[in-house]
Amino acid sequence: MNQGDDSQILYSQGHALRESSQIDRTLAKYDQILATQPDDYKAWSSRGYALESAGRYEEAIASFNRAIALKSRFALAWQGRGIAQAKLTRYEDALDSFHHALKLQPGDYRAWQNHGKALMGLCRYKEAIASFNRVAELNPVSYKAWYNKGVALSCLHRYTEALTALNRALTIKASCYYAWNYRGMVLAKLGQFEDSLQSFDQSLKSKANNANALYGKACCYALQNDSDRALDLLKQAIGYSPYLCQLMAKTDPSFNKLRQDQRFQALVQTG
Numbered sequence: 001m002n003q004g005d006d007s008q009i010l011y012s013q014g015h016a017l018r019e020s021s022q023i024d025r026t027l028a029k030y031d032q033i034l035a036t037q038p039d040d041y042k043a044w045s046s047r048g049y050a051l052e053s054a055g056r057y058e059e060a061i062a063s064f065n066r067a068i069a070l071k072s073r074f075a076l077a078w079q080g081r082g083i084a085q086a087k088l089t090r091y092e093d094a095l096d097s098f099h100h101a102l103k104l105q106p107g108d109y110r111a112w113q114n115h116g117k118a119l120m121g122l123c124r125y126k127e128a129i130a131s132f133n134r135v136a137e138l139n140p141v142s143y144k145a146w147y148n149k150g151v152a153l154s155c156l157h158r159y160t161e162a163l164t165a166l167n168r169a170l171t172i173k174a175s176c177y178y179a180w181n182y183r184g185m186v187l188a189k190l191g192q193f194e195d196s197l198q199s200f201d202q203s204l205k206s207k208a209n210n211a212n213a214l215y216g217k218a219c220c221y222a223l224q225n226d227s228d229r230a231l232d233l234l235k236q237a238i239g240y241s242p243y244l245c246q247l248m249a250k251t252d253p254s255f256n257k258l259r260q261d262q263r264f265q266a267l268v269q270t271g
Contacts (some may be wrong), residue, residue, distance in 0.1 A: 003116070008025045023050060023051075023053070023054040024036070027050055030043050030044075030046055040070075041070035041071035041074055041077065044063050044064070045063070045067040045077040047249075048060045048061070048062075048063035048084070051084075052080060052083055052087070055087075057085075057087045057088050058084070058088070060081075061084045061085065061236075064078075064080045064081035064084065065107065067134045068081070073104055074104075075100075075104035075111070078097050078100040078101035078104070079097070079101040079108070079110070079111050080116065082094040082095070082097030082098040082101065082114055082115075083114060086121060091119075091121040092122070094114075094118040095115065095122075098111055098114055098118060099115075099124045100132045102115065106255045109134070109135045109138035109145075112131050112132075112138065113131070113132070113135045113145060113148070114146060114180075116129075116131030116132045116148055116152075117148065119131060120148070120151070120152060120155075125152040125153075125155045125156050129146070129149055129152045129153065130149050132145045132146075132149040133145075133149070136149070141172055142172075143169040143170075143172035143173040143176055143179070144204045145169075146165045146166070146172065147165075147167040150164075150165035150166035150186070151182060153165060154182070154185070154186055154189070157188050157270040159190050160190070163183065163186050163190070165197070166179055166182055166183040166186065167183070175206045177203040177210055177213070178203070178212070180199050180202045180203035180213070181200065181212045181213050181216055182202070183197070184196045184197070184203065184213070184216045184217075184220075185216055185219075187199060188220055188254075189214070193220050193223065193224055196216070196220050197220050198214045199216075200213040200214075201217075210240070211238075212237075212241075214233050214234075214236045214237035215233070215241075215248065215249075217233045217235035218254075219252065224256050225257065227257075227258060227261065230255070231263050234249060234255075234267055235267055246268045246269075246270055250268050
Protein backbone atom coordinates (compact mmCIF):
# COMPACT_ATOMS: atom_id res chain seq x y z
CA MET A 1 0.00 0.00 0.00
CA ASN A 2 1.48 3.39 -0.97
CA GLN A 3 1.57 6.62 1.04
CA GLY A 4 -1.41 8.05 -0.82
CA ASP A 5 -3.54 5.06 0.10
CA ASP A 6 -2.43 5.36 3.73
CA SER A 7 -3.39 9.04 3.79
CA GLN A 8 -6.81 8.34 2.29
CA ILE A 9 -7.52 5.76 5.00
CA LEU A 10 -6.41 8.20 7.69
CA TYR A 11 -8.60 10.94 6.17
CA SER A 12 -11.61 8.62 6.23
CA GLN A 13 -10.92 7.63 9.82
CA GLY A 14 -10.42 11.26 10.83
CA HIS A 15 -13.70 12.37 9.24
CA ALA A 16 -15.59 9.49 10.86
CA LEU A 17 -14.15 10.30 14.27
CA ARG A 18 -14.94 13.99 13.81
CA GLU A 19 -18.57 13.09 13.20
CA SER A 20 -18.59 11.08 16.43
CA SER A 21 -16.96 13.93 18.42
CA GLN A 22 -13.91 11.93 19.47
CA ILE A 23 -11.67 14.97 19.32
CA ASP A 24 -8.40 13.52 20.62
CA ARG A 25 -8.50 10.53 18.30
CA THR A 26 -9.58 12.78 15.43
CA LEU A 27 -6.63 15.11 15.90
CA ALA A 28 -4.27 12.15 16.21
CA LYS A 29 -5.35 10.92 12.75
CA TYR A 30 -4.77 14.31 11.12
CA ASP A 31 -1.47 14.79 12.98
CA GLN A 32 -0.42 11.38 11.71
CA ILE A 33 -0.94 12.59 8.14
CA LEU A 34 0.87 15.88 8.80
CA ALA A 35 3.85 14.15 10.38
CA THR A 36 4.78 12.73 6.99
CA GLN A 37 3.03 15.31 4.76
CA PRO A 38 3.34 18.71 6.50
CA ASP A 39 2.22 20.54 3.35
CA ASP A 40 -1.14 18.74 3.15
CA TYR A 41 -3.47 21.76 3.22
CA LYS A 42 -6.58 19.57 3.35
CA ALA A 43 -5.34 17.88 6.51
CA TRP A 44 -4.64 21.25 8.13
CA SER A 45 -8.13 22.41 7.18
CA SER A 46 -9.80 19.22 8.43
CA ARG A 47 -7.82 19.55 11.65
CA GLY A 48 -9.14 23.11 11.96
CA TYR A 49 -12.75 21.96 11.62
CA ALA A 50 -12.20 19.29 14.28
CA LEU A 51 -10.77 21.89 16.67
CA GLU A 52 -13.62 24.30 15.90
CA SER A 53 -16.23 21.64 16.66
CA ALA A 54 -14.51 21.08 20.02
CA GLY A 55 -14.66 24.77 20.88
CA ARG A 56 -10.89 25.26 20.56
CA TYR A 57 -11.25 28.27 18.32
CA GLU A 58 -7.80 29.88 18.51
CA GLU A 59 -6.14 26.56 17.71
CA ALA A 60 -8.61 26.06 14.88
CA ILE A 61 -7.72 29.45 13.39
CA ALA A 62 -4.03 28.54 13.54
CA SER A 63 -4.73 25.33 11.60
CA PHE A 64 -6.81 27.15 9.00
CA ASN A 65 -4.03 29.73 8.64
CA ARG A 66 -1.59 26.93 7.86
CA ALA A 67 -3.97 25.56 5.22
CA ILE A 68 -4.42 29.02 3.67
CA ALA A 69 -0.67 29.65 3.64
CA LEU A 70 -0.23 26.42 1.70
CA LYS A 71 -3.24 26.87 -0.61
CA SER A 72 -4.61 30.41 -0.67
CA ARG A 73 -7.45 29.45 -3.02
CA PHE A 74 -8.90 26.74 -0.74
CA ALA A 75 -12.36 28.10 0.07
CA LEU A 76 -13.14 25.59 2.83
CA ALA A 77 -10.20 26.82 4.91
CA TRP A 78 -11.30 30.45 4.56
CA GLN A 79 -14.82 29.51 5.58
CA GLY A 80 -13.63 27.45 8.54
CA ARG A 81 -11.47 30.32 9.72
CA GLY A 82 -14.45 32.63 9.51
CA ILE A 83 -16.61 30.26 11.53
CA ALA A 84 -14.01 30.08 14.31
CA GLN A 85 -13.52 33.86 14.28
CA ALA A 86 -17.27 34.40 14.54
CA LYS A 87 -17.43 32.03 17.52
CA LEU A 88 -14.90 34.36 19.19
CA THR A 89 -17.20 37.33 18.26
CA ARG A 90 -14.50 38.66 15.94
CA TYR A 91 -17.14 39.43 13.36
CA GLU A 92 -15.16 41.86 11.19
CA ASP A 93 -12.38 39.29 10.84
CA ALA A 94 -14.98 36.62 10.12
CA LEU A 95 -16.53 38.73 7.38
CA ASP A 96 -13.14 39.13 5.73
CA SER A 97 -12.69 35.34 5.77
CA PHE A 98 -16.16 34.73 4.36
CA HIS A 99 -15.54 37.31 1.62
CA HIS A 100 -12.47 35.34 0.56
CA ALA A 101 -14.44 32.09 0.61
CA LEU A 102 -17.23 33.59 -1.49
CA LYS A 103 -14.83 35.01 -4.06
CA LEU A 104 -13.63 31.46 -4.60
CA GLN A 105 -17.03 29.75 -4.38
CA PRO A 106 -19.81 32.32 -4.91
CA GLY A 107 -22.42 29.57 -5.14
CA ASP A 108 -21.72 28.10 -1.68
CA TYR A 109 -24.94 28.71 0.25
CA ARG A 110 -23.29 27.73 3.55
CA ALA A 111 -20.75 30.52 3.15
CA TRP A 112 -23.56 32.99 2.48
CA GLN A 113 -25.36 31.73 5.59
CA ASN A 114 -22.26 32.26 7.72
CA HIS A 115 -21.69 35.64 6.06
CA GLY A 116 -25.19 36.70 7.05
CA LYS A 117 -24.78 35.52 10.63
CA ALA A 118 -21.54 37.50 10.98
CA LEU A 119 -23.39 40.59 9.75
CA MET A 120 -26.06 39.88 12.38
CA GLY A 121 -23.32 39.89 15.01
CA LEU A 122 -22.45 43.42 13.86
CA CYS A 123 -26.15 44.47 13.89
CA ARG A 124 -26.00 45.05 10.12
CA TYR A 125 -29.42 43.52 9.66
CA LYS A 126 -30.33 44.84 6.20
CA GLU A 127 -27.10 43.43 4.74
CA ALA A 128 -27.69 40.18 6.61
CA ILE A 129 -31.14 39.86 5.03
CA ALA A 130 -29.54 40.18 1.58
CA SER A 131 -27.17 37.32 2.47
CA PHE A 132 -30.02 35.11 3.69
CA ASN A 133 -31.98 35.88 0.52
CA ARG A 134 -28.97 34.63 -1.41
CA VAL A 135 -29.00 31.42 0.62
CA ALA A 136 -32.67 30.90 -0.19
CA GLU A 137 -31.98 31.43 -3.89
CA LEU A 138 -29.17 28.86 -3.87
CA ASN A 139 -30.92 26.39 -1.59
CA PRO A 140 -34.72 26.93 -1.52
CA VAL A 141 -35.21 24.26 1.17
CA SER A 142 -32.87 25.92 3.68
CA TYR A 143 -35.17 26.51 6.65
CA LYS A 144 -32.25 28.19 8.45
CA ALA A 145 -32.11 30.90 5.78
CA TRP A 146 -35.75 31.79 6.40
CA TYR A 147 -35.35 31.52 10.17
CA ASN A 148 -32.32 33.82 10.18
CA LYS A 149 -34.09 36.24 7.86
CA GLY A 150 -37.03 36.28 10.27
CA VAL A 151 -34.72 37.11 13.18
CA ALA A 152 -33.06 39.91 11.21
CA LEU A 153 -36.43 41.39 10.19
CA SER A 154 -37.59 41.23 13.79
CA CYS A 155 -34.47 43.11 14.88
CA LEU A 156 -35.56 45.84 12.46
CA HIS A 157 -39.07 45.76 14.05
CA ARG A 158 -40.53 44.51 10.78
CA TYR A 159 -42.63 41.96 12.62
CA THR A 160 -45.20 41.12 9.96
CA GLU A 161 -42.45 40.35 7.44
CA ALA A 162 -40.57 38.42 10.14
CA LEU A 163 -43.65 36.29 10.76
CA THR A 164 -43.90 35.49 7.04
CA ALA A 165 -40.24 34.38 6.96
CA LEU A 166 -40.65 32.23 10.07
CA ASN A 167 -43.79 30.62 8.64
CA ARG A 168 -41.77 29.75 5.55
CA ALA A 169 -39.05 28.18 7.71
CA LEU A 170 -41.64 26.07 9.52
CA THR A 171 -43.25 25.00 6.25
CA ILE A 172 -39.87 23.52 5.33
CA LYS A 173 -39.14 22.04 8.76
CA ALA A 174 -42.14 21.84 11.06
CA SER A 175 -40.10 20.35 13.91
CA CYS A 176 -37.74 23.33 14.23
CA TYR A 177 -38.41 24.18 17.86
CA TYR A 178 -36.38 27.39 17.91
CA ALA A 179 -38.30 28.74 14.90
CA TRP A 180 -41.54 28.08 16.80
CA ASN A 181 -40.03 29.94 19.76
CA TYR A 182 -39.10 32.96 17.70
CA ARG A 183 -42.47 32.91 15.97
CA GLY A 184 -44.08 33.02 19.41
CA MET A 185 -41.97 36.02 20.36
CA VAL A 186 -42.90 37.88 17.17
CA LEU A 187 -46.60 37.17 17.65
CA ALA A 188 -46.36 38.47 21.21
CA LYS A 189 -44.80 41.68 19.84
CA LEU A 190 -47.84 41.95 17.56
CA GLY A 191 -50.16 41.45 20.54
CA GLN A 192 -51.46 38.12 19.17
CA PHE A 193 -51.12 36.28 22.46
CA GLU A 194 -53.31 33.27 21.75
CA ASP A 195 -51.36 32.43 18.58
CA SER A 196 -48.14 33.18 20.41
CA LEU A 197 -48.94 30.65 23.13
CA GLN A 198 -49.79 28.06 20.50
CA SER A 199 -46.38 28.61 18.90
CA PHE A 200 -44.60 28.04 22.20
CA ASP A 201 -46.68 24.90 22.76
CA GLN A 202 -45.62 23.64 19.32
CA SER A 203 -42.02 24.29 20.30
CA LEU A 204 -42.48 22.23 23.46
CA LYS A 205 -43.94 19.39 21.38
CA SER A 206 -40.79 19.39 19.25
CA LYS A 207 -38.46 19.73 22.22
CA ALA A 208 -39.96 19.06 25.63
CA ASN A 209 -39.09 21.38 28.50
CA ASN A 210 -37.02 23.81 26.46
CA ALA A 211 -36.46 26.89 28.59
CA ASN A 212 -37.04 29.47 25.84
CA ALA A 213 -40.56 28.23 25.13
CA LEU A 214 -41.47 28.22 28.83
CA TYR A 215 -39.97 31.68 29.22
CA GLY A 216 -41.90 32.92 26.19
CA LYS A 217 -45.17 31.61 27.61
CA ALA A 218 -44.37 33.33 30.90
CA CYS A 219 -43.94 36.62 29.02
CA CYS A 220 -47.28 36.16 27.26
CA TYR A 221 -49.17 35.60 30.49
CA ALA A 222 -47.37 38.48 32.21
CA LEU A 223 -48.41 40.82 29.39
CA GLN A 224 -51.99 39.62 29.86
CA ASN A 225 -51.79 40.30 33.63
CA ASP A 226 -52.06 36.61 34.55
CA SER A 227 -49.44 36.77 37.30
CA ASP A 228 -49.87 33.26 38.70
CA ARG A 229 -49.40 31.50 35.36
CA ALA A 230 -46.56 33.84 34.40
CA LEU A 231 -44.66 33.17 37.61
CA ASP A 232 -45.23 29.41 37.47
CA LEU A 233 -43.88 29.23 33.91
CA LEU A 234 -40.97 31.53 34.70
CA LYS A 235 -40.06 29.26 37.61
CA GLN A 236 -40.09 26.26 35.26
CA ALA A 237 -37.93 28.09 32.69
CA ILE A 238 -35.42 29.11 35.35
CA GLY A 239 -35.29 25.50 36.49
CA TYR A 240 -33.96 24.48 33.08
CA SER A 241 -31.76 27.51 32.38
CA PRO A 242 -31.17 29.46 35.61
CA TYR A 243 -28.54 32.01 34.64
CA LEU A 244 -29.94 33.04 31.25
CA CYS A 245 -33.60 33.19 32.25
CA GLN A 246 -32.89 35.12 35.44
CA LEU A 247 -30.70 37.56 33.54
CA MET A 248 -33.33 38.14 30.84
CA ALA A 249 -36.23 38.46 33.29
CA LYS A 250 -34.47 41.17 35.31
CA THR A 251 -34.71 43.66 32.43
CA ASP A 252 -37.46 42.21 30.22
CA PRO A 253 -40.27 44.81 29.93
CA SER A 254 -42.77 41.94 29.67
CA PHE A 255 -42.45 41.57 33.44
CA ASN A 256 -42.71 45.27 34.34
CA LYS A 257 -46.02 44.78 36.16
CA LEU A 258 -44.49 42.01 38.25
CA ARG A 259 -41.35 43.87 39.34
CA GLN A 260 -42.64 44.57 42.84
CA ASP A 261 -44.09 41.11 43.36
CA GLN A 262 -42.01 39.35 46.01
CA ARG A 263 -42.46 36.03 44.21
CA PHE A 264 -40.90 37.52 41.07
CA GLN A 265 -38.05 39.08 43.02
CA ALA A 266 -37.30 35.74 44.67
CA LEU A 267 -37.22 33.98 41.29
CA VAL A 268 -34.78 36.37 39.64
CA GLN A 269 -32.48 36.70 42.61
CA THR A 270 -29.15 35.05 41.83
CA GLY A 271 -27.08 33.21 44.40
